[in-house]
Amino acid sequence: MAGYTRVNLAGDVPDVAGDNNIEGLEAHFASDALGLQKSGLSLQRLEPGSRQPWGHRHNQQEEIYVILSGSGIAKLGDEEVEVGPFDALRVEPELARNFEAGPDGLELLAFGAPREPGQNAASDSEMLPGWWGNEDA
Numbered sequence: 772m773a774g775y776t777r778v779n780l781a782g783d784v785p786d787v788a789g790d791n792n793i794e795g796l797e798a799h800f801a802s803d804a805l806g807l808q809k810s811g812l813s814l815q816r817l818e819p820g821s822r823q824p825w826g827h828r829h830n831q832q833e834e835i836y837v838i839l840s841g842s843g844i845a846k847l848g849d850e851e852v853e854v855g856p857f858d859a860l861r862v863e864p865e866l867a868r869n870f871e872a873g874p875d876g877l878e879l880l881a882f883g884a885p886r887e888p889g890q891n892a893a894s895d896s897e898m899l900p901g902w903w904g905n906e907d908a
Contacts, residue, residue: 778804780814795821795872811883815870817843822871826902829864829895832883836860839880842873846903867899 778784784799797816805812811832817823826846836845842855847868854860854870854877862868870877 776805780812784814793824796823809884811881813881815879815881817841817870817872817877819872819874819876822903823869824900824903826867826869826899828867828897828899829883830897832864832895834862834864834868835882836862836870837880837882839878841875841877843877844871844873845869846871864895867902869902871903 778801780799780801781797784801784804786797786799788796788798795818797814799814801807801812801814802810815823836854836859838854838856838858840856842853845852845854845860845868847860847862848866852860870879
């Protein structure tokens with residue numbers, strides 16, 4: 772056993788958003804592909820002007836978001852924070868959050884930890900439909 776796992780986030784990890792016909796968003800959740808046991812990782816890409824269609828929060832998992840390229844808005848609770856390349860945001864588990872891309876789109880990595888062994892990220896997440904003020908989302 773090598774003690775490591777290598778995957779290409781955009782090539783080897785399925786696009787869950789695309790697979791579910793969510794327009795304007797790519798979401799590559801890599802925890803399973805990497806065999807992560809205590810943390811989480813995803814690559815997310817938003818097309819220019821698009822936003823993630825719902826907010827979310829966690830019960831236990833703190834997250835760190837690192838903006839790779841583009842710009843946009845992070846909605847953190849009731850506050851909107853402008854973000855750009857190489858900005859890093861730490862978000863407490865219970866604070867509702869998500870992103871909206873600016874005119875150049877937005878590409879980010881999301882890191883989550885800790886996670887109980889065997890717990891998937893979905894079991895720790897609360898999805899918040901309509902959180903952006905669009906009840907159709």
